[in-house]
Amino acid sequence: MDLHVSLEGRKDLAGQIYRQLRAAILDGRLRAGEALPPTRELARRLEISRNTVAVAYDRLTAEGFLDGRVGAGTFVQEAGPVSRGAPEASPLRPRPIWDEITVWPAWTPGVRWDFRVGVPDVRLFPYESWRRIMAGRLRPSALDDPAAAGDPAGLLDLRRAIARHVGVSRSVRAGAGDVVVTSGIQQALDLIVRVLLEPGDVVAVEDPGYPPARLLLTAAGMRVRGVPVDAEGLRVDALPEDARAVYVTPSHQFPLGMPMSLPRRRALLDWARRRDVVVVEDDYDTEYRYAGRPIEPLQSLDEDGRVLYMGTFSKIMRPVLRLGFLVAPPSLHRAFRMARYVSSWHADMPTQAALARFIDEGLLARHLRRSRREYQARHERITELVGAASGSGLTVIPSVAGLHLSATLPDGTDDAALARRALAEGIGLFALSEFAVTGRGGPGLVLGYGAVTLPEIDAGFGRLREVIAGRV
Template identity: 85%
Template sequence: MDVHVSLVGRKDLAGQIYRQLRAAILDGRLRAGEAAPPTRELARRLAISRNTVAVAYDRLVAEGFLESRVGAGTFVRDAGFLERERPAASPLRPRKVWDEVGVWPARMPGITWDFRAGLPDVGLFPYESWRRIMAGRLRPSALGDPAAAGDPAGLKELREAIARHVGVSRSVRAAAADVVVTSGIQQALDLVVRVLLEPGDVVAVEDPGYPPVRMLLRAAGMRVRGVPVDAEGLRVDALPDDARAVYVTPSHQFPLGMPMSLPRRRALLEWAHRRDVVIVEDDYDTEYRYGGRPIEPLQSLDDGGRVLYMGTFSKIMRPVLRIGFLVAPPSLHRAFRLARYVSSWHADLPVQAALARFIDEGLLARHIRRSRREYEARHERVAGLLGTLFADRLAVVPSAAGLHLSATLPDGTDDAAVVRGALAEGVGLFALSEFAVDGPAVPGLVFGYGAVTLPEIGEGLRRLRRVLG
């Protein structure tokens, strides 16, 4: 183990080394059985005499902190040292907003039937193809100049591939220059906040809606206002007059699942134009559509340059592969590049290069076609069983896209209690009330089918039926 030892001045050098190594042992930074640095190496690093280091080691051996093993070196002795008390508490305190921000979702141990929303089936991903491409991008010849900084907006070849992909699959109007590669939806939204909003600005979000978005906005000092949704999506007539931005999921409302109707989308664009408001469109999973007409994104309907379009590859590929993107008009290109630079510079360059190749070889499109067939079968199975097993308890919200379905429970039902009872049966899912913002929480359940296989769905839902009685 490499131990950091620093010297202050040139007096009592052996004593300084002794005290620092002793503190490392007592603090647990050096654990029993771990090797102390060889005296010759430590002396070279500190530019001092080896005898000086040996004096400090001899004292530590004499006091039982270290032991010498002939031919092997010097090691921390297992003598049952009690760890020292930590230093006095720091006077530093976080801003109060961090007392209100938590981690979502909470851990749910013991799940056998996983109906949590937002999780893809990682078993469907073509790992061999991805491994081949990644291996090629990690060769020294492919990594390029180690001193190259990289474009904060992302590798040019990936931005070109993303622009082509969203143009074909989602009818998004974008050139490579309009694309900023991010580590996911939340970083894209964070960039929007940095570039366009001021602390105290009002941001309207759907109610119910995605919890991490409002957590991020509140942590950034925004005032978050929930706006109710109905069968046509976000209610434009309920938007606050003082909103500076609106965050929406129009293609597949999260968590309820309905798309925003065309008249409602046009009304939102007109409202934003009159009020000088930015629209943030989160199109998180609409590659997976199972019927009906394709939903035209707000971005393609927008003639005024007011829509910022965000997407992610987490739902298509793997959540741990943190790659997303933001599509912005030319007037914001420079600011978004700078915001990306000052926050985290750029995403993982080999992964960016691999994803560009993955898209260009047609592997992403092939994976989407294959996984869409599987998810459609699961969608139909879940919807069918909810209609038969739960006809007296659940009202399914119509949806023909994505990786989840929502259903409401009778008024007054404690959906959180239902979720706890389901977890005791090994069934994991989310309560609809978790997604409420300002309005009254509608009781219900959200059924994800990305992480539960087709054969498992029936047994998982039957166990849930027993919980509901």
């Protein structure tokens, strides 16, 4: 093992080795059964005599910490239960904002019917095809590729594949040079903040909206302002005059589900142009559209190059595949490359190469067609069930895309308490008020259908109606 031992001066060398090894054993850094380096090897590394190391080993053996086995080596015999970790007493303190940030969504064990938003069905993913491609990218010949050193913007093959994919499936205007590969939407937004914004800048977000984006902006020192949405999406007339950036989900408003109308999208772009504002477009699940005409993204309508377009593969493939992308105009290419470089350089190269091949072989398009049919059936079923449950106070908000839908509840309903009671019955879902930026927001429920099968939807919603009615 790569054991770290350091010596200070030339006094009591055997004692120094003894104390460091004993502390490592008691701390649990050296576990019972682990082999120590031979005395000759450790002596060579420390540039001391072998006898000095042997004295330390002998003392630890005599005290029962080590066990010397003839012809086999020296092994730890007794170990501490846990490592001490870093010193508890430290003068360092985080900025106060980090006392206010919490993980969203919180992990909730024991869920039987998973209606949580943003969770795709990993059972639909073509694991065999992915495993084949990934194995090919882990061959020594592939890993020795000089290109694997890593362009901060991401592997060129993947950026080309992404540009083609979003051009065909989303009408996004982009070439490989416009694409920056990220580890998801959150990192893409973080790069935008680093490159274009200053602490104290006002950033307008939809209200209700996506909590992690709001948390990231707040932690970065932005002044976040919630802007109400209506049936046509973000209300441009309610945008703050001093906004420096606007974060929107125009294709499928999160969490309410309506698309931003074409007049409203044009009004937003005109407003941003007149005030020299950055528009951040989060297109997180536009591939899953089940009816109506495709929604043209803001990026394709933008004639000024002020829309930054973000996307992710977590919703269409699997959440643990932390890959997303950012599409930016040429004037920002170098800055985003450097921001990516100083923050984490690049994403996992074998996974990037595998995803490029996955797209180029048509496997992503095939997976989308198959999963879209399945999710559409679930969308229709849960819409039907919510519509039939109007007597319980639920009113569905019309939506024709994505992996979730929302339903309102009568004013005065404590939707957070209702969500907690549902969780106690094994139903995982979110209260609509949880997404409010200012105030509490209107009560309702946000129901994801990515992770539940059709039979599970029927059973889980049946139990949810009992929870709403107070029968459980």
